[in-house]
Amino acid sequence: MHFPILSGIALASVLAPAIAHPELVDHSKVPRHEVHHLNSRSTGACKVQIEARRQATAAKRGAKARTRREARGVSDSHALSDRSIYETIPNRTCILAPETVWGPYGIDNELHRHDVRESQSGINLYLDIGLIDVETCEPLPDAWLTIWACNATGSYSGFTGIDPDTSDLLSGFEKRTDGTTDDKTFLRGISKTDSEGMTEFLTIFPGYYISRTTHIHVTVQTNVTGKDTSYNQASVQHLGQLFFEEELINSVYQLQPYKDHLSTLNRTTNAEDSLYSTANSDGYSAVVSTALLGHVIADGLVGSITIGVNRSATPAETTGGSVNVVGYLPTASPTAGAQAAAYVIDAEEGYFEKRRKL
Numbered sequence: 404m405h406f407p408i409l410s411g412i413a414l415a416s417v418l419a420p421a422i423a424h425p426e427l428v429d430h431s432k433v434p435r436h437e438v439h440h441l442n443s444r445s446t447g448a449c450k451v452q453i454e455a456r457r458q459a460t461a462a463k464r465g466a467k468a469r470t471r472r473e474a475r476g477v478s479d480s481h482a483l484s485d486r487s488i489y490e491t492i493p494n495r496t497c498i499l500a501p502e503t504v505w506g507p508y509g510i511d512n513e514l515h516r517h518d519v520r521e522s523q524s525g526i527n528l529y530l531d532i533g534l535i536d537v538e539t540c541e542p543l544p545d546a547w548l549t550i551w552a553c554n555a556t557g558s559y560s561g562f563t564g565i566d567p568d569t570s571d572l573l574s575g576f577e578k579r580t581d582g583t584t585d586d587k588t589f590l591r592g593i594s595k596t597d598s599e600g601m602t603e604f605l606t607i608f609p610g611y612y613i614s615r616t617t618h619i620h621v622t623v624q625t626n627v628t629g630k631d632t633s634y635n636q637a638s639v640q641h642l643g644q645l646f647f648e649e650e651l652i653n654s655v656y657q658l659q660p661y662k663d664h665l666s667t668l669n670r671t672t673n674a675e676d677s678l679y680s681t682a683n684s685d686g687y688s689a690v691v692s693t694a695l696l697g698h699v700i701a702d703g704l705v706g707s708i709t710i711g712v713n714r715s716a717t718p719a720e721t722t723g724g725s726v727n728v729v730g731y732l733p734t735a736s737p738t739a740g741a742q743a744a745a746y747v748i749d750a751e752e753g754y755f756e757k758r759r760k761l
């Protein structure tokens with residue numbers, strides 16, 4: 404069983420009228436970077452290189468999936484490498500997602516790690532992210548990739564004081580001077596791409612909150628030379644959101660701990676989310692390709708996506724009302740102890756990325 408990837412083009416043509424302002428972001432203020440990117444898109448230009456790269460990584464992923472299944476105690480009657488998921492890559496899988504918006508939940512100074520789950524319950528999601536330089540069509544190594552997503556019932560770490568079901572997303576909650584509501588760090592992390600432009604996160608399939616479909620935020624900082632993970636160190640050359648197929652989302656949300664949320668908040672569908680339509684229009688697809696790790700969703704999921712990044716493009720702004728309606732980016736200060744603990748967990752999950760000297 405696998406979930407076929409839907410065409411971004413096909414989806415765009417059946418989209419319902421988008422809701423006005425997901426995450427209360429005023430779109431009239433955002434399009435500068437987005438339009439720039441759209442106008443200079445090169446969908447298809449890197450197709451041959453992406454296909455070659457995909458072939459090269461498919462076998463590696465299959466082998467890795469076996470290791471993951473063993474680690475998770477999932478039985479292995481259908482080797483992942485035998486399945487169809489990574490066999491063909493339709494034209495539009497050349498994924499060059501347009502720039503989108505920060506939303507109110509980005510934080511500067513994430514923990515450097517792969518396993519971002521902490522104690523959050525949910526369906527395990529191994530997320531393989533590959534970066535490709537859209538100007539050279541070569542993999543993009545040494546880039547910092549940051550992800551953040553809400554938990555199974557819609558809460559973001561750092562902002563758990565905000566009720567994910569309320570329509571008053573940005574008001575009526577007690578925030579601290581740094582802009583966050585708490586010091587939690589679950590489902591956030593930053594990791595550097597390897598020589599093949601790849602990195603992997605181990606997270607859970609995200610839940611949802613009011614006005615938005617299911618998504619994972621992602622930023623890419625290129626030209627990274629130092630070890631500091633702050634946004635001050637290298638410009639943000641890609642600001643995006645990753646999405647999932649409607650069928651998969653609905654299947655996952657039939658399971659706990661996701662299911663109960665449906666009784667307090669109906670989810671916004673992909674078709675109803677204007678950021679989804681922006682990220683999946685004009686030939687782009689920001690939808691993660693997914694496969695089951697075992698036989699059923701509860702065994703876990705493996706997701707894969709390639710993101711095209713333009714290193715010469717005007718960097719995305721990290722602060723200010725034009726990209727983030729709260730007007731600033733909260734800055735966290737993870738302790739050395741928290742970072743050390745994250746490295747221990749990563750090592751337990753088999754991640755041995757060269758460690759950052761603290």
Ligand SMILES: *[C@@H]1O[C@H](CO)[C@@H](O)[C@H](O)[C@H]1NC(C)=O
Binds near residue numbers: 494
């Ligand atoms: C890919 O695009 C080319 C040119 O538009 C087209 O001829 C070809 O049939 C497409 N292939 C697939 C698999 O869609």
Ligand SMILES: *[C@@H]1O[C@H](CO)[C@@H](O)[C@H](O)[C@H]1NC(C)=O
Binds near residue numbers: 524554555558563
């Ligand atoms: C998500 O996070 C919130 C805030 O910490 C917590 O109350 C809730 O139980 C979490 N959801 C799950 C499924 O653990």
Ligand SMILES: *[C@@H]1O[C@H](CO)[C@@H](O)[C@H](O)[C@H]1NC(C)=O
Binds near residue numbers: 665666
């Ligand atoms: C979800 O939508 C259905 C159908 O419109 C409605 O009956 C139900 O009350 C809604 N649930 C919530 C929690 O709003």
Ligand SMILES: *[C@@H]1O[C@H](CO)[C@@H](O)[C@H](O)[C@H]1NC(C)=O
Binds near residue numbers: 625638714715718
């Ligand atoms: C990053 O490096 C590339 C290649 O050397 C260069 O073209 C680009 O301008 C640099 N970008 C930034 C933001 O420094």
Ligand SMILES: *[C@@H]1O[C@H](CO)[C@@H](O)[C@H](O)[C@H]1NC(C)=O
Binds near residue numbers: 445537538713714716
């Ligand atoms: C990358 O950005 C530069 C600078 O804005 C632009 O001239 C170029 O066309 C872009 N390249 C691609 C492939 O989009």
